[in-house]
Amino acid sequence: MIQLENITKVYQTKVIETTALDNISLEVPEGEFLSIMGPSGCGKSTLLNIMGMIDEPTTGQVTVAGKLVGNYHSKATARFRNEQLGFIFQSFHLINELSVIDNVELPLIYRKVSGKQRRQMAEAALTQVGLSNRMKHFPSQLSGGQKQRVAIARAIVGQPRIILADEPTGNLDSAMGNEIMDILMRLNQEQGTTIVMVTHDETMARKTHRLVRLFDGQQVS
């Protein structure tokens, strides 16, 4: 489902050159739940961003859902990302001025789905994460766990084949973290969604099919 070949990412300023990823090759088959672990600054999020086509590798090739990624900034790539990928972030990234259901509808707006259909799909996604009773609420009225469930609903509303989760339980206590993890595992098992999750939490990582460890931008296991 995702193929990374010899991925290198170098951040260059006038003064310093930092290698965030050093020749990483990785394949994530369809339906796999993969976790990526490693210390802070080892390149986990950079790797996830490259898989999500929101960051460009310095060298190497990325293939997502059978498509070799070319121009990272094109409209076509944006559309492809919208249709194939769902994103979950540690800090939720909900828009505070929009209600829960409007936040969930967001990816569908860029897919030009009609208003009525958007609403139906968003309601279904929120029901799936157990938040059907919070649709009209605003993010500021929700707990951390509920916010992350809204973010998951937003990630799955467009029925993507891949979900990229960047420390989805990082800002939650263990009970809420487990709740989120259960939802992700259910998505993977019941719908066959490919999930790549960056985490610091060994316990969570062990629940996934495979664990990849990074250290100083290199894959160590």
Next chain:
Amino acid sequence: MIRHIFQLVWNKKRSNALLFLEIFFAFAILFLVLTWVTRNLRLFSTPLGFETENTWIVHLDFYDAEDTLAASETKVRLREELLAMPQIEAASYGGDVSPFSGSTWSTNNDNNGFMIRTHLIFADEHYKDAAKLKLVQGRWFDETDRDARYKPAVISKKLFDESFEGRNLQDSVYTINGENKIVGVVDHYKYHGDFSPEYNVTFFYKPSSAIDMPNLHLLLAPGTPAAFEEDVNRIVADVTGMSDFTIEHLQKSRDLDARSVWVPMVSMLSICGFLVLNVALGLFGVLWYNISKRRAEVGLRRTLGASRAEVSLQFVGEIMIVSLLALLLGVVFAVQLPLMGVLEGEIEAYDYYVAMGVGAAFIIGLVLLCTLYPSQEAGRLQPAIVLHEE
């Protein structure tokens, strides 16, 4: 997408309120100033109707003359002596109400079965040539009018269109200020200046010799030097024996009168320009601030599939919706002025509507100009970077 932007604008109504008010008041001020400017330019675009270049007026005073017959003869002789000079092409006596003097004599009546409102001006048979008036119908006064049964009158085209359109002027007698026969129609006569509304005007005839016709209009040959005033001064003094007369250069009076409108108009436009600059800076600042506060949102939208153009369009759209709503409210208020006929006669509905259109178009252009660059910059933000900042 538009519904989504409306929703965002509505949900952020408190933070948008200030911008809304700023646009509303900017439009209101711009509308008022532009209405005044449009009115002035509209009035300026219509011809004055008489010559001011190379035209002098000698202001005389015969009212205290003990021997009125001698005073009349003096007046006639003065005109003849001046006309004998090659520099003077025409000379004519007029009443107390002279161009740019600010004096007005007006009347109105409905004695004829329809309303007549007009300003009244006395002129002799030579005034048409001295002022280079343009007749569109009939004739100017002549010698035969001295003994006419009914007082002859020449009216302006505006008065004709307003009160006499479709009526028979030929041989008809109308009560204007007494019974009159209208003998001719002049095209324009804006004697209060370039920026004055064109009032209805009626010229009544009085011969040159009449002592209540104190103003002597002189049309000079082109290229006559200013020094010629000394000669005129000497002849007038010699013939009349007066020393308290004045010689007015009509073009200077016209320029002075026009300046009294141009100067405040330019000042008001400058103040408006300053206001608009402030609004522009405000808009620019608000948008930069919004974008810097919403970098993560931009990153999120790009990650979720928004193209650069869609992100830019969203920011332009948000500001544009607030601006259009503010303009809509402004137009609702502004349109009341022509509908209620505020300052009717001075300001026409046309002035209000032009000012409304130009003001709204200007504000929209300004908003677009100020939002385009920051919005484009927002579209260029790299999602991976801005999401990481959060």
